[in-house]
Amino acid sequence: MTDTAMPLLGRQEEMAEFEAFLQGDDRVLLYWGVAGQGKSTLVEHLATSCPKDGYVVDLEYMADRRNPSPDSADAARELLDELAEVLGAWCGTGTPEYRRAADRADADEQELLTRNITLKATMIARGGSSIVDSPVSLNAGSITEPLANLRALNRAKLVRALCDDLRKADLAGRVLFVDTTERLYYLDEVAYFEAGGGARGADAIGHWFANRFIPHLLSGAKGLKLVLAGREEVPLKPGLRCRRRELRNWPSADSDVYLASRGQDAERFQQAVYRLCKGHPGWTSMLSDTAAILDWSEIDLFELERIARDRPAEEWLPRVFLNRIPEHRRAVVVAAATLRSVVKEAVTAVLVESQQDE
Structure with a gap:
């Protein structure tokens, strides 16, 4: 059983609202509803009716991507990489500033991990044990919190770099769809540490996406519109021009x-x-x-x-x-x-x- 096997029934009002959204000044359209309401089916249908291009990011089933291990997954970074690729193709110039920032972020993480290995090995050696026979764990608390801090810092740098790449682009008529937005709140393993204060000045991924990333993106990408679909209404930052509609049961x-x-x-x-x-x-x-x-x-x-x-x-x-x-x-x-x-x-x-x- 899949959503795509179900006909698009009872969604005439939602489709009409999408057409009005394309013609109006609102930048974000929210669809939400309990599981099984056909949100993904609706999103896929709407993406094919965009005047130019519509691209769907499915946070639950990301195509052509390996499933990252839970102890190293950075869902926000994966999302940013995918969006940078799509938006760069839309504006025709790519995203060189983002790519440079991404390379620096990767180097920062690698340096942190290398320092942690060296520190662990040194501590083991001073304890009189054999370095060769003793496992070096990267999952210890000593690395989790610093990694969360570093990713939060790099995330802000990546967003600024992406917005710099898009600042001169005209993306009118382009619509970016993000499906299963509820995944934003628990996909990232470091979200717990960020939300709990482990990462200084950072938010859980869902809050970061709605209140930091989206405002920055829309302010930098001229004409771009976003459609968000998930099981719950995404609480967006006040001031964003936004339409909202809950999907309900069929008559x-x-x-x-x-x-x-x-x-x-x-x-x-x-x-x-x-x-x-x-x-x-x-x-x-x-x-x-x-x-x-x-x-x-x-x-x-x-x-x-x-x-x-x-x-x-x-x-x-x-x-x-x-x-x-x-x-x-x-x-x-x-x-x-x-x-x-x-x-x-x-x-x-x-x-x-x-x-x-x-």
């Missing part, structure tokens, strides 16, 4: 259209699905897929509805719903649910020691 008509497109056009079946899922696109898709896989009849669905009646879908979907799926199919549904939305029940189910379908 029953859109739910029925979706089910009919999947070959499930029986009116009673559609009504039962809507009563169960309340028009939530993700839950409707999951229930529709499972009904097709297991060849459910109306009686099966009505029995499920009887069990789930008057219970919020957040409660019955992970427990009652999964328990009614045969064991050999359950792992597939659980894995799909986990990929779409990291919730306690789904993670717990996946962690159970049982063989998973390929």
Whole structure:
């Protein structure tokens, strides 16, 4: 199950607002909503309708990039590198100032790590132990906080350099989309130390992005517009011209259209699905897929509805719903649910020691 398999239903107002956003003076457009509302589908669709270029940065599934180890990941730096490449191509001149700043930042980090190795080795040698036989850890507290401090300092330098590169560029008609913005708040391993005061004068990555990076970028990049999509509304710095819209569940008509497109056009079946899922696109898709896989009849669905009646879908979907799926199919549904939305029940189910379908 993927969002791209779902038709773009019930989002006419959002698409109309995007057209007005392109023509107006606002620089930022925020879309937010709970998991499964089709935010990523909407973003991908809007990116193809930009007058010039639209580029999507997906913070959860960054294409053609290795998954960094959690003890060295710098999500903010990865994001800046990707944006510098895209924006440099848009303005036609590249980003030479940013590249020089990035090289200096890399050299600074390498010097810090080298100093830490030397210090560790010296301490081990003075203790009378063998340097060769003793492991040198880069994950110790002695390096984590200085690394957070250094990255926070370099981050400010990189943003200034990027804005210098873009200051003379005209990016009118270009739209930068950032999807799954909630990832900004926990992707970076050093965010905990920065938010807790470990890094002097630094903020958690989400706050830095919304209140420091975006204002600097928009002040330096003439005509550029940003669309941000995530599970929660991003609190932007006051003064930015911004539009906001929350994505909500489908009305029953859109739910029925979706089910009919999947070959499930029986009116009673559609009504039962809507009563169960309340028009939530993700839950409707999951229930529709499972009904097709297991060849459910109306009686099966009505029995499920009887069990789930008057219970919020957040409660019955992970427990009652999964328990009614045969064991050999359950792992597939659980894995799909986990990929779409990291919730306690789904993670717990996946962690159970049982063989998973390929």
